[in-house]
Amino acid sequence: MRTAPTILHLDMDAFFAAAEQAAKPSLRGKPVIVGGLGPRGVVATASYEARRFGVHSAMPMAQARRLAPNAACLVPRFSLYRSVSEQVMELLGRLSPLVEPLSLDEAFVDLEAGGAAHDAPSARETGERLRADIRAVTGLTGSVGLAGSKMIAKIASEQAKPDGLVLIDPGTERDLLGPLPVRTLPGVGPATGEHLRRAGMTTVADLAEAGEDELVRLLGRAHGASLFRMALGHDDRPVVAERDAKSVSVEDTFDVDLHDRVRVRLEVDRLAERCVRRLRGSGHSGRTIVLKVRRYDFSTLTRSETLRGPTDDPAVVREAAGRLLESVDTTGGVRLLGVGVTGLADYTQEDLFAQAAAEAEAEAEAAAGAESEEGAPTVPEGAASETGEPQRPEPARPDPAERRWAAGQDVRHATYGPGWVQGSGVGRVTVRFEEPWSAPGRVRTFRVDDEDLEAADPLPLVRPAGRTEPPPAMGGGGSGQVGPASIPETVPDRRPG
Structure with a gap:
């Protein structure tokens, strides 16, 4: 156990949903749910505005829609999330050579190994600077926990949410852990938690008071002994820079x-x-x-x-x-x-x-391929990229009548520029034309087979250097133009059925 809080845990706040809000000005401050949009879709992430209605990750999307009927339900855009994650991990890599990513939006950092911090004041300064750098580079917020061990640092970042920093001084771990539920500890899932509850143990303090022998009797030698050590605040796991995939x-x-x-x-x-x-x-x-x-x-x-x-x-x-x-x-x-x-x-x-x-x-x-040089190549029905976005065959285009547009998908129109799909159905697709650095954009509706509308790559969340001109979507006229007063406050789901 370390005597200084030099292990940092970063957890980006509502990462997928926050990235969507940053990319879509019209959704900022409004409930956003990211996940599968089909009848059996599952919520990947919900914005804090949506969480107020009881929506949470791993919830069936149908249930989430009932709880928050006015929320924007969007398909995940993993290419965007990976891009932002790479930017965040690069910032962490500047602090230390020991960075242990847990997912796209979460990582441990050994500040001591990189010389970034050696005591509580320097650790706090480093954590605050990291949060500011993440906001400047990505436009998003992250919560930081600082402690003398990985377990306590992760608990601290949970307490810091959203957009905060919590530092736990080494030596105070037991006071922090005592009143927390047993599920707080790593390795205590629903089954183990219920087993402990039936034995009369609901808090971490209960585990510490029960003693190692009792926990071993209930859970077995390895699990019981490990859980007792964690209940006392002991966690000597190192930050590992490279974790082998299993x-x-x-x-x-x-x-x-x-x-x-x-x-x-x-x-x-x-x-x-x-x-x-x-x-x-x-x-x-x-x-x-x-x-x-x-x-x-x-x-x-x-x-x-x-x-x-x-x-x-x-x-x-x-x-x-x-x-x-x-x-x-x-x-x-x-x-x-x-x-x-x-x-x-x-x-x-x-x-x-x-x-x-x-x-x-x-x-x-x-x-x-040689036989079909004179004709258009074919694409298997339902072909899609790994991110769930429609995949256009090259060089031929799919039959326009078969084109499908998913809510949240990036598009570009030959006249109006970049935008995203707000909804589609009955042969029509509604697009809101805006960029991450623009004001909320205007909404226009097209036929699904409009040849001027194409799928596009996500735009960066922060305005590129030197980009000052207004986005094409904010000007011009044309049929189907909707004035600013007509911009809906929520994003309706206009899928068929």
Whole structure:
């Protein structure tokens, strides 16, 4: 345990929702919910305005809509979130070489290792400077906790929310922890929490008073002893700069249960391809292929197959996942599918059969491409990027009548410039034209097949240096123009049905 609060924990405030509010001036100060928009969608993040209505992460989107009917419900834009996260992690890297990212919006930093702080005053100064730098670079806010251990620093950042800083002096940990619920401690989930409650332990102080022997009797040697140490405020875990990934996986929940076996197999193949892209992106290969199937009755089955050696070959992963699917009964319907790879390694064990199959597949694709040079290439129905945004084939465009626009999606119009989809349905798409650094923009409605409207990449949250001209959306006229007085206060969901 350290004698100075030189471990920093940063947690960005309502990260996804805050990024959307920063990108969309018309949503600032209003309830925003980010997550899946389908009938089975789940909330990823809710803004603090939406949380006042009881909305929280992991809640079904349908329930969130009922609690906050006037909230803007938006599809996640992970490309934007990753970009902002990289900016934040770069700022943390300037403080210390020991930065341990936990997710896109959360990380530990060892300030002592970087010489950024050695006592409480210097740690507080560093934390305040970090918060100011994050706001200047990204326009967002983050909460900072400072303490002598990772566990206490994380608890401190929770107490600092939103947009604050809390420093816990080493030696005061037990006073802080005593009245807190047992679920505050790492490793105490719903099941363990209920087990402890039945034993009469509801606060951290209760755990400390019970003693190590009692906790070992209730929870087992390893868990009981670890929990007793944490109840006393002891946590000597170091900040680890690089954490080895244990697995890579992707999964999709379907709006309607899948009953067609052929469709299920196609979805498994698609997930296998996505999983391999992530696997290669992380610089790994894997030895064990895992298939996850959640059926109509919410029963979840997991099947796995271990290969002779690690691979990052999409054909090998696809075929293994297909074999695993053959052992699963999907007669009643499938609501979720997932494909993962575990047993990760930094090298691959070449499989001659898979290599031959891949070469044959490449030759077939080349031949198909040569045959279709005179016509437009085709794209599988429902093709999409990993962020959930529509994916346009190159060089040909999809049939305009088939174009779908998701609420929150970035777009650009040839006349009105950049904007975002406010809603769509019955052959129309409504777009609000604004930029992160502009005033709330105007709303215009187009046909979904309008050739002047295209999907676009997210704009930076902070105005680029030298950019001073007003955005195109704020000027001009044209049909469908809506005056400032007509800008709605909330974002209606105009999806069909």
